[in-house]
Amino acid sequence: MNIAMVGFGKMGHMIAQAAELRGHKIVCSVDPFARDASLVTGDAASMAEGVKNSGAEGVIEFSHPASVFSNIQALIPLGLPLVVGTTGWHDRIDEVSAAVERGGGSLLYSSNFSIGVNLFYRIVSEASRLMAEFEQYDVALFESHHNQKADSPSGTALELAKRVMDGVPRKTRLVTDAFVRKPEADELHLSSVRVGSVPGTHTVWFDSAADTIELTHTARNREGFALGAVRALEWLQGPDQSGATKKGIFTMKDVFNDI
Numbered sequence: 695m696n697i698a699m700v701g702f703g704k705m706g707h708m709i710a711q712a713a714e715l716r717g718h719k720i721v722c723s724v725d726p727f728a729r730d731a732s733l734v735t736g737d738a739a740s741m742a743e744g745v746k747n748s749g750a751e752g753v754i755e756f757s758h759p760a761s762v763f764s765n766i767q768a769l770i771p772l773g774l775p776l777v778v779g780t781t782g783w784h785d786r787i788d789e790v791s792a793a794v795e796r797g798g799g800s801l802l803y804s805s806n807f808s809i810g811v812n813l814f815y816r817i818v819s820e821a822s823r824l825m826a827e828f829e830q831y832d833v834a835l836f837e838s839h840h841n842q843k844a845d846s847p848s849g850t851a852l853e854l855a856k857r858v859m860d861g862v863p864r865k866t867r868l869v870t871d872a873f874v875r876k877p878e879a880d881e882l883h884l885s886s887v888r889v890g891s892v893p894g895t896h897t898v899w900f901d902s903a904a905d906t907i908e909l910t911h912t913a914r915n916r917e918g919f920a921l922g923a924v925r926a927l928e929w930l931q932g933p934d935q936s937g938a939t940k941k942g943i944f945t946m947k948d949v950f951n952d953i
């Protein structure tokens with residue numbers, strides 16, 4: 695497949711490498727600062743024009759939380775399969791869904807493309823449903839990432855928190871700030887640390903007076919994200935079960951159901 699990369703930083707380069715190893719061709723890379731990008735611009739309209747003219751059959755967006763939304767808006771009218779890894783815009787999913795429907799294309803997004811994290815999501819959902827029956831257990835989340843990460847908490851941590859709250863009905867409010875008072879029983883605390891080069895660690899604790907159950911996913915490097923993003927685009931570009939072109943909004947959950 696001919697692929698366009700929007701955002702050619704650490705992830706962009708790694709995805710390009712993973713895509714080429716799987717037989718794809720990077721026909722366009724767009725970034726306002728990367729000197730080795732084929733198109734050096736931060737303007738969303740020029741980026742979309744460049745992607746359109748490159749002959750790309752699919753697009754992968756890993757840029758910055760400040761630019762992702764305008765990039766998505768500019769790319770949707772091209773009607774190409776679009777995979778978005780940048781986080782920080784998921785609260786505007788309704789707007790994006792409506793635009794994708796109008797554009798007739800497809801968009802797949804995930805706060806985390808690693809296969810291990812997607813398995814971890816399922817484990818946390820299942821554990822939360824199980825622990826909900828045992829009121830003696832409190833629950834909290836912790837995440838740590840490298841000190842170049844622009845958003846906090848991570849999109850992955852927010853997804854985990856959502857899953858914990860879906861599973862444990864006694865937790866109804868997420869608190870991501872430091873506590874300067876005692877937490878209320880219905881508050882779910884999620885804390886974040888930024889340090890050095892950590893690729894990403896997420897922990898969910900279930901804690902009682904007697905013991906602690908700790909579930910942790912530790913990313914060792916970014917290769918898992920890169921391969922997952924390429925596989926997501928391959929899946930999105932492929933036909934659905936009836937042989938038709940996929941249209942609309944998808945997540946890694948859809949990819950997993952089909953793998």
Ligand SMILES: NC(=O)c1ccc[n+]([C@@H]2O[C@H](COP(=O)([O-])OP(=O)(O)OC[C@H]3O[C@@H](n4cnc5c(N)ncnc54)[C@H](O)[C@@H]3O)[C@@H](O)[C@H]2O)c1
Pocket residue numbers: 700701702703704705706724725726727728735736737741756757758759761765778779780781804805806807808843844919
């Ligand atoms: N979903 C996932 O699995 C996953 C995994 C890792 C990182 N991420 C997210 O992906 C994003 C990129 O991560 P990274 O580690 O490559 O960061 P990075 O800082 O190394 O690269 C980001 C690149 O985006 C470029 N950029 C800035 N504005 C742009 C614009 N308007 N158009 C195009 N490019 C633009 C920057 O110049 C930079 O080169 C971050 O938001 C990160 O949180 C997601």
